[in-house]
Amino acid sequence: MITSAPIELAVSTVIFALRPGDDSGRRTVWLPLVRRIREPQQGKWALPGGPLEPAQELSESAAFTLNETTGLSPSYLEQLYAFGNVGRSPGNRVVSIIYWALVREEEAAEAVVTENVRWFPADDLPELAFDHAEIVEYALGRLRGKLEYSNLGHAFVGELFTLSALREVYEAVLDKRIDPANFRRQVETSGLVRATEQVQTGGRHRPARLYRFTAAATQLASQSASI
Amino acid sequence: MITSAPIELAVSTVIFALRPGDDSGRRTVWLPLVRRIREPQQGKWALPGGPLEPAQELSESAAFTLNETTGLSPSYLEQLYAFGNVGRSPGNRVVSIIYWALVREEEAAEAVVTENVRWFPADDLPELAFDHAEIVEYALGRLRGKLEYSNLGHAFVGELFTLSALREVYEAVLDKRIDPANFRRQVETSGLVRATEQVQTGGRHRPARLYRFTAAATQLASQSASI
DNA sequence: TCAAAAGTGTTTTAAATACACCCATGT
DNA sequence: ACATGGGTGTATTTAAAACACTTTTGA
Incomplete structure (x- = not known):
């Protein structure tokens, strides 16, 4: 009897905040990324996230990751999309349910910054692991679109x-x-x-x-x- | 060591077609449902779907279910939302990635209708299993919303x-x-x-x-x- | 010839945009 | 006094909506 490895289910979050850009006094969109400390894709930057716990709501999982990464609570949190292409993670099948969140920067700002957690300007990201670059692009589109027709x-x-x-x-x-x-x-x-x-x-x-x-x-x- | 049951991952599809209503000559929105033939919720009507196969793309799974249920190919297919509340399925944890589809009614129309597959008017559904009523409502909102700002x-x-x-x-x-x-x-x-x-x-x-x-x-x- | 939908033209209404100008404060 | 953003007024442009009217067919 052939039993293939089970499909893994993860929840990750695209976290947006407005921060002063390097140049002018105007603020721009930033997001925190975590450095992968194990294979696959070790060393690359990735969206914060983790496997879903059986007793945990999807949004709870997203909010938990967010707090773990930034020390903040989201002022907005919404499911974005489920990414599940067969080839998106080499070796195993991972379906990632992605949330996106907004946080107010004032509160903690530089609070949590470690060797493996860093904020990047949304328009100047490093090379990302897996399909996370595509995911961030998608989330940015949603952020912009939603800002225009909602409050x-x-x-x-x-x-x-x-x-x-x-x-x-x-x-x-x-x-x-x-x-x-x-x-x-x-x-x-x-x-x-x-x-x-x-x-x-x-x-x-x-x-x-x-x-x-x-x-x-x-x-x-x-x-x-x-x- | 405590090992909880793994989280199950399913893909279901809300399939919309336009059909002549009972009353006037005008067409209205209909969707096919399948009767559950096993517990839990045996006998109730539910959205067509099934567990995700490890080698199967999400959209493929949705299209496969759709064809199985209606004999048709979708003229439009899009991911709707991932429903994963802890309590939505009693006894086990199921995360359902929902797709929604549009089919042209002309093609096969009455093709597949069995004892356990039946089309219902969207505004007059029977009692649905699990949270499927909520899902259909959500899908209808998306259908209407999207029709207004896209083609x-x-x-x-x-x-x-x-x-x-x-x-x-x-x-x-x-x-x-x-x-x-x-x-x-x-x-x-x-x-x-x-x-x-x-x-x-x-x-x-x-x-x-x-x-x-x-x-x-x-x-x-x-x-x-x-x- | 008449009903009914196809198709055109015009007016009204509302909203987005552009831009001139006054107001109140810190320096 | 004057620079700066806060705030008001108004003209212009654009699109949506309402509705009158002409056209072309089947019966």
Whole structure:
């Protein structure tokens, strides 16, 4: 009787954060990778992840890996796609269920950085293990696409934020300039945001009003997370 | 040493076709289900599917199941989502990677109908096994959503089609009336469609010009299948 | 000749975009 | 005072939607 090796089931996560780029003062998209410390593909950089535990929910597994890698909790977490091509891992058959997550950079920022965990700019990645380069590309597409038709910016700013800060999130992710006046109107008429009484001073210009997301917005974000 | 049972990996498919409804002459969305012939949930209707074979691609598994169930080949096939909640199958842990497919009804139509395979209207399903009701709901949302921002109608019509036929696909899936004049303009300016020299006669009205999809359209459909 | 869908033209409505200009603060 | 981003007003462009009307066939 022939018994082939069982199919392995893993969960990995593409973790995005906005960080100051090397060049201008503008922030860009970064993601953490881990260096593989065993064969196959030893030494190459890969997405954080691991085998699924029988008693563990898929999203729990993704969030656990994320916390292990960055020390952070995700402000957004959604399943991306199941990658399972026969040839994607030489020698064994691995089906990887990929999640993607957004984290707020402010919180811990440089917290966890070891020899084998490092953050990279999304547009300047090293050679990745397996099909992980393809996966990251796919996740970036989803991030950009979703930002345009949902209120995903929510996940990148804090509880209180200026409209400029929110706009900068969009500019960083979509990598294009957005007219501040039109952006303001779109956001304000969306009903997903409410002005507070507070303002943010400190800039050498007129203080900016602080906003917060409405309940509708947070709800919408978690809904769209499953659609 | 405690060794828990391994996680099972299955692939199932939500198969959509347009069929004449019971009432009016208009077509509606139908899907085939199979009756479970063993425990758990014996006797309940479920999505067609089965365990993933180690040497089989995910999409191959979905297409194989589809052909087995309907005798048809999919004109569109795309991964939907991986459902893997711990409690979704009592007793064992099953992660199901779900695909969704569109088939052209004309081809075989009533071909495969047995005691344990039956087509149901999407808006009038029997009680389903496991979390399959939730899965079908999710797939319907994706079908409707995708039809609005891509040229998915492509998969439901033949090579040559009238703009009315294409419009009826949209009306059936979205379950709403669409202005023929505006629909015509939108489709014509999209560049995804090209008029042929032929017309379709036979109706008691002016003959309708036949169209075909351009290469761009078919390409776009298969692209969007992986995004 | 009449019904019915094919197909064209035009108006209305709404949204995105572009851009001029005033406001309030730190230096 | 003046540079800078915050914030308002308005014109332009584009697309969606609504709807009147003409065309061509089968019966």
